Amino acid sequence: MTDTKNQSQSYHHGNLTRVLIDTALEIISEQGTKDLSLRKIAKRAGVSHAAPYRHFKDKNAILGAVARQGFDMMLRQTEKRIAKSKGNELDHFAISGLSYINFAVNYPAHYRVMFGTRAENSYFSDELKPESIPVFKLLRDIIMVCQEKGLLKTGDPQEMALAAWSIVHGFAMLRIDHHLPDQGMDEKKLRELQRSVVLTLYSGLRPE
Amino acid sequence: MTDTKNQSQSYHHGNLTRVLIDTALEIISEQGTKDLSLRKIAKRAGVSHAAPYRHFKDKNAILGAVARQGFDMMLRQTEKRIAKSKGNELDHFAISGLSYINFAVNYPAHYRVMFGTRAENSYFSDELKPESIPVFKLLRDIIMVCQEKGLLKTGDPQEMALAAWSIVHGFAMLRIDHHLPDQGMDEKKLRELQRSVVLTLYSGLRPE
DNA sequence: ACCTGAACACCGTTCAAGT
């Protein structure tokens, strides 16, 4: 009963920025990226359709904020899973890939904004996809450690990280866009499939 | 000089359907999927903005036709490359993957429509992604032949085809959307990278 | 049968005006 005062007035005092991001995510989850509009966001946030322009340059800037938040969440989540693991570095490598796919499956709205086709995503800076760099670096660092311990084969770690990323990104995209031939597979079967696909292909990176 | 008669009148006699598809592709290539509009297509085709509705149910139906054409082209192109190859079945397997990525790189406009997020792509039928089935089957058949000859390890060919598909789809998407850390890589370097990534990961499917 | 033009309900973005 004490914190019901900040209802319809609260984000008139500074937190509209956050509310707009959260509302955008809600709408994307419910109606898809395609049907997201600035005017819908504004209406649901209880504000005029021009108000968001005080907080974001344009519609893409809101999507950019959503993407940034997504990359943050994905990184933290992956780091946490690795920290909790009792396995060796090779296990960490596998966990990073599976965790990546899990994030995409659990937060498809975020993921779609993060990796919407670049042609449509001018909300990434004109330079190279800077948002995805930290998670890519994490992957590459794990690979380098594995190489030092002889758990993965030698070779350019950047290239191997890219290979690993291709698999998980590809699988995640096919999965959340329902392009998989998942004829009547239930959730458990899909998770097994996902595990099997990643581990099989990762084995191509093991020492010969 | 003989066939200049069919200029602005010709598609009033039945081929507007084709002109609309081709025009859509032109605009996507020039301005991106996001900036494609029915009204732009109609205007460039020299027809009123309501005319396309005689030929397609709605805007998505046009994109569906583009996607279908893309899957056709991809399949034929891959089959042709395999037919020209002098290698064994394992080579065919590698060719199918590299050919897949090449198609995406050479026809990014097609590819983006083919694999735009499903939430946005109601132009795929409500059933399972039927357009992509033939190319998926080709991949699976090659895998089965390789298994019979002991060139690939045993296991569910459907699952292995999915694994192979994940890689090439993931790499293709990252590549055409410029999410790759391709700092100053030229075309030749990118093709080497692509080849290396695919072959490395495919080696995870080889007999143990 | 095929196309047009007006109409409707939406967009993103800008800008003067209000508090």
Added chain:
DNA sequence: ACCTGAACACCGTTCAAGT
């Protein structure tokens, strides 16, 4: 400083009307 409301140039889709 932050928000509103009207305005502008666009959308996709429908439908009566023209040929």
